[in-house]
Amino acid sequence: MDAIVHALCAANQDQENVLQALRDFRGCYESWGPGKVEVLPQNAVKAITNVVSSHLPSVALVSAGLQCLWLIGVHASHAAAALRLEGGLQLCLKVLKRHQSRADITALACRTLAKCSSGSVASVQAILKEKGGWACLMGVLKANCTETTVYAAPESVAGNAYQVQKGSCTDGKGWALGQGCQSDGILQG
Known part of the structure; x- marks a missing residue:
């Protein structure tokens, strides 16, 4: 997981690499099962919010990024604070404003x-x-x-x-x- 988060940070401007890193993150996190948010690298949520914010026009990337954040929230009830502190809530509002017509x-x-x-x-x-x-x-x-x-x-x-x-x-x-x-x-x- 550390390598995946590092890849997210390093691939910030390359959309295809970001998409692949987000898919890798989701696959790895889903394989852990519930309650594992505490073993996430400290900068994981921030890395996801940063790359999605940088690629707001991309529907595919926004969708992949939000799915990762939602998954973190589903798997651990105490993840909400981390999502808020690392910009997850503000990112959701940015996405809503940008893609208001996309149901x-x-x-x-x-x-x-x-x-x-x-x-x-x-x-x-x-x-x-x-x-x-x-x-x-x-x-x-x-x-x-x-x-x-x-x-x-x-x-x-x-x-x-x-x-x-x-x-x-x-x-x-x-x-x-x-x-x-x-x-x-x-x-x-």
């Missing part, structure tokens, strides 16, 4: 955002407010509500104060943050 990317970014946000309501609310995150999320939901079930925000920071008004989705059904869109017949949150 697949926004869904992945929102799920990753939820993992970055787990367990720290106050700090997440502050970051979202400071970075224009709530407005960004609202725009994403309105743009993609009929195309996919989008995870807008973790339940810990969503609620009645952050509801999209009924009828604001393009399918006319409306929905609340943290629940998801019903246009495809599925309600997830």
Whole structure:
């Protein structure tokens, strides 16, 4: 894993090498199983956020990078703090703003955002407010509500104060943050 992270840092400007390093990272991390975030190299999350930030226009690279960050969040509940401190939450917002019209990317970014946000309501609310995150999320939901079930925000920071008004989705059904869109017949949150 140390060699993979080193490759990520060294290949920052070469898109194909970055993609391969991200695939290698995911494969290696998945082979470890749950609860192994503590054995990650200290700069692993930062390396991923840096390369994705450097290649925001690339849908393939953004998708691969977010999948790695989401995987880290899934495998260890205490990974959220590391993801926040190393720029994971801010990266998710950058991706949402850049790829607002891409339902697949926004869904992945929102799920990753939820993992970055787990367990720290106050700090997440502050970051979202400071970075224009709530407005960004609202725009994403309105743009993609009929195309996919989008995870807008973790339940810990969503609620009645952050509801999209009924009828604001393009399918006319409306929905609340943290629940998801019903246009495809599925309600997830």
